[in-house]
Amino acid sequence: MHELLVYIILILALVFGIYKNVEKPLTLNTYIMNNYMYIMTALLLFVITNNVLEKNQGNVFKIGERLLPLFILIILILFGLFSVPQNNQGLRHLLWLGLVILMSVGGHPIYALAKENNILNKVLITLGILFVSMSYLAYSNRLGFFDGVSSYLFMGLVGLVIFEALDLLFADYNSPGIYTRFWYYSIIGIVLFSGFLIYDTQKMIMEGKVLDVICKNENHLVCADYPVKSLSIFLDILNLFNKLTYVYSKN
Numbered sequence: 001m002h003e004l005l006v007y008i009i010l011i012l013a014l015v016f017g018i019y020k021n022v023e024k025p026l027t028l029n030t031y032i033m034n035n036y037m038y039i040m041t042a043l044l045l046f047v048i049t050n051n052v053l054e055k056n057q058g059n060v061f062k063i064g065e066r067l068l069p070l071f072i073l074i075i076l077i078l079f080g081l082f083s084v085p086q087n088n089q090g091l092r093h094l095l096w097l098g099l100v101i102l103m104s105v106g107g108h109p110i111y112a113l114a115k116e117n118n119i120l121n122k123v124l125i126t127l128g129i130l131f132v133s134m135s136y137l138a139y140s141n142r143l144g145f146f147d148g149v150s151s152y153l154f155m156g157l158v159g160l161v162i163f164e165a166l167d168l169l170f171a172d173y174n175s176p177g178i179y180t181r182f183w184y185y186s187i188i189g190i191v192l193f194s195g196f197l198i199y200d201t202q203k204m205i206m207e208g209k210v211l212d213v214i215c216k217n218e219n220h221l222v223c224a225d226y227p228v229k230s231l232s233i234f235l236d237i238l239n240l241f242n243k244l245t246y247v248y249s250k251n
Contacts, residue, residue, distance in 0.1 A: 007048050014041045022220035031208035031224055038230035042100045043237065049104035050111040074102050081227060089221045096227035103238060110242045119248040126244050131237065134194050138201035143209075146199050153195045160188055183250040189243040197236040204229055 014037045021030050021037070081095040114120040138146075164185055167178065207229065215223035 004048060004051060007044050007051075011041055011044050011048075014044070018226075026211055026215045026218055026220050026223060028205075028208040028212045030220070031211055032204065034220065034224070034226055035204055035230050035233070038226050039234050039237070042230065042234040045097075045100050046104040046107065046238070049101055050108050053105065053108050054112065054115070070102060070106050074099060074106070077102065081231075086225065087222060092227050096231065099231065100234070103235075107238060107242065110245050113249055114245045117249050119245065122248055123241060123244045126248075127237065127240055130190075130194055130240060130244075131197065134197040135201055138198045138205070141202075143202055143206050146195070146202055149195060150199050153192055153199065156188070156192050157196075160185060160192065179250060183247060186243040186246040186250075190240060190247070193236050193239045193243065197233065197240070200232045200236055204233070 018034055018037050018041075021034050024030055077095055077099050081092060081099065084092050084095065086092075111120075114123050164182070167181060167185075211224055220226075
């Protein structure tokens, strides 16, 4: 309970920080800072959701058996987020909150696997190193430098999803080979989502530079799309967490 209270206080502090920032003129720095505060809020919500699920495991539905309807619900809410007008910030933020919580629920089996195998700290440390390294590459290189690889990243991701889906449908689960193949899939996923993290970070910086010019003295929440932009980087981090957990679990 004490740990949960700390996380809630941190979220409230971040929300307060965002509120104070949106009162300032929209600049590149405030835009980037707000996006990172949204991402940190989403990560804290992920931790809170998984802690609650872990403590109430006996009363929680079997998530692994409900992943398909959960995925469909996430897609519907995501469609709603892109459909709601920019000026309806209340509904957009409610949809963002719902998406983050549902994604956190969907990620609970992976979180539980990391805890069960005592690799959670190792996964988080590796994830932190990857995040800092990829962010450094994004900030230290010319903006747009990685745009040329975005199509390859997308094609690679589509191919990976297809191969994983086919393996799940037709694999012999009694054969140890399936676990080896998914280890390789996870390694490929780490490379892909590290690339997406660089690409999405540079896109955030480029959008911040544009908004710095066209949104002078404009309201942040009317001009900047924080819920959508922060979700892209949050998803990169979440997928890296999933892939790293499987790699370390296999080892």
